[in-house]
Amino acid sequence: MRKAVYTLFTLFTLSSFQQSSNIDKVLSAINNRFNSMEVSLVNWPDELYPRLGGLKKTAFMAFPKTKTTKKLPLLISLHGGGGKAWTIEEQLKRSAEVKGLSLAELAKKDLILLEPNSFEKWNPNTLNIMLDYILETYEQIDHSRIYVIGHSMGGRGSWDWIQQSPERFAAAAPCGFSGVSENDNFTKLARFPIFGMVGGEDEKNVESVKKMTTHLKAVGNKNVKFIAFPGANHSQGNKKVFSYIECIDWMLNFSKEN
Numbered sequence: 001m002r003k004a005v006y007t008l009f010t011l012f013t014l015s016s017f018q019q020s021s022n023i024d025k026v027l028s029a030i031n032n033r034f035n036s037m038e039v040s041l042v043n044w045p046d047e048l049y050p051r052l053g054g055l056k057k058t059a060f061m062a063f064p065k066t067k068t069t070k071k072l073p074l075l076i077s078l079h080g081g082g083g084k085a086w087t088i089e090e091q092l093k094r095s096a097e098v099k100g101l102s103l104a105e106l107a108k109k110d111l112i113l114l115e116p117n118s119f120e121k122w123n124p125n126t127l128n129i130m131l132d133y134i135l136e137t138y139e140q141i142d143h144s145r146i147y148v149i150g151h152s153m154g155g156r157g158s159w160d161w162i163q164q165s166p167e168r169f170a171a172a173a174p175c176g177f178s179g180v181s182e183n184d185n186f187t188k189l190a191r192f193p194i195f196g197m198v199g200g201e202d203e204k205n206v207e208s209v210k211k212m213t214t215h216l217k218a219v220g221n222k223n224v225k226f227i228a229f230p231g232a233n234h235s236q237g238n239k240k241v242f243s244y245i246e247c248i249d250w251m252l253n254f255s256k257e258n
Contacts, residue, residue: 026089030096036108037062039092039101044133051129054120058088060095061138062104062113073145073170073252074134075104077115080152080176080238084119091117098239100149107248112141122150122157124164131168144256149173149247151197151238152205159184159212166192171223171251173197175241176234178208186215193223193254195247199237200228225250 023041030039042059044052064072077100083091095101095115104113116130135141146169150158155177162172163185171193194216198209206228213226229240241247 022089023092026092030092030101033096034065034101034105036065037101037105037113038065039096041088042114044130048129048133051126053123053126054118055126055130056088056117056119059114059116060088060092060101061115062101064110064112066110068110070110071142072140073109073111073147074141075100075111075113075248075251076131076146076148077101077103077113078122078148078150078154078157079115079117080150080154083117083153086117088117091115098242100242103149103242103245103248106243107245109248109252111248111252112138121153122160124157124161127157127161128165128168142255145170145252145254146256147171147173147251149175149241149251151176151241152234153177155209162192162194163188167256170256171195171254173241173247173251174212175209176202176205176237178204180208180212180215182215184212184215186219186221189216190219190221191223192216192221193251194221195225195227195250197227197229197237197241197244197247199232199234199240200230201232202234202237205234205237223254 039062042061100113100115148158155174158172159174162169166189173195175197196209196213198205213224216224229237232240
């Protein structure tokens with residue numbers, strides 16, 4: 001019996017070691033390739049994790065490789081539905097190619113990127129708990145310059161989050177998602193800067209994102225932009241969104257103070 005328990009423990013230990021080694025290899029490959037950003041993991045504390053709903057245990061952040069003592073803006077990137085099944089290694093690789101990490105590296109701005117991951121649809125309540133912890137833990141974040149971007153499920157999550165808690169953000173880019181309706185709280189966002197992007201051939205998502213920006217303009221919002229990338233389907237639209245550094249330039253013009 002003891003031998004069996006010992007064997008199981010040994011297998012578990014080896015599995016954990018191999019997983020850690022794989023993550024380290026992925027991180028090292030990304031950081032060696034990136035010129036502007038340095039990526040590291042975030043493991044939610046055991047006492048916090050039960051309050052984070054469907055979020056996975058490990059997220060990641062990226063910081064400028066050039067060190068600075070000044071406060072930095074925070075960009076939160078929410079993944080799409082495919083990310084629900086990803087391992088942390090898969091999400092890191094994907095993000096470094098066509099998601100938040102890639103965008104932060106391309107933008108070459110002094111900012112901090114946070115990319116959480118979730119087993120289920122994004123929940124604004126647990127995202128707020130997550131953000132509270134991040135702001136308490138990382139003192140270099142400028143609380144007046146927090147932004148969120150997402151595509152597909154991430155676009156829907158961004159839209160839901162800013163409707164519930166617009167006071168937390170300076171601007172947002174909800175992209176490539178469906179479900180916008182006349183019942184959404186556009187008046188609450190009448191002065192909130194929003195950049196909506198979508199692939200021009202992304203079927204029902206085109207109408208939904210356009211409806212979002214049209215209704216925002218109708219309630220007097222002057223800080224709204226909309227782009228439908230010509231000929232791009234859903235996956236191509238995602239790639240366009242996370243390579244469109246003009247969106248980052250635009251969002252960084254805004255802070256909660258102005």
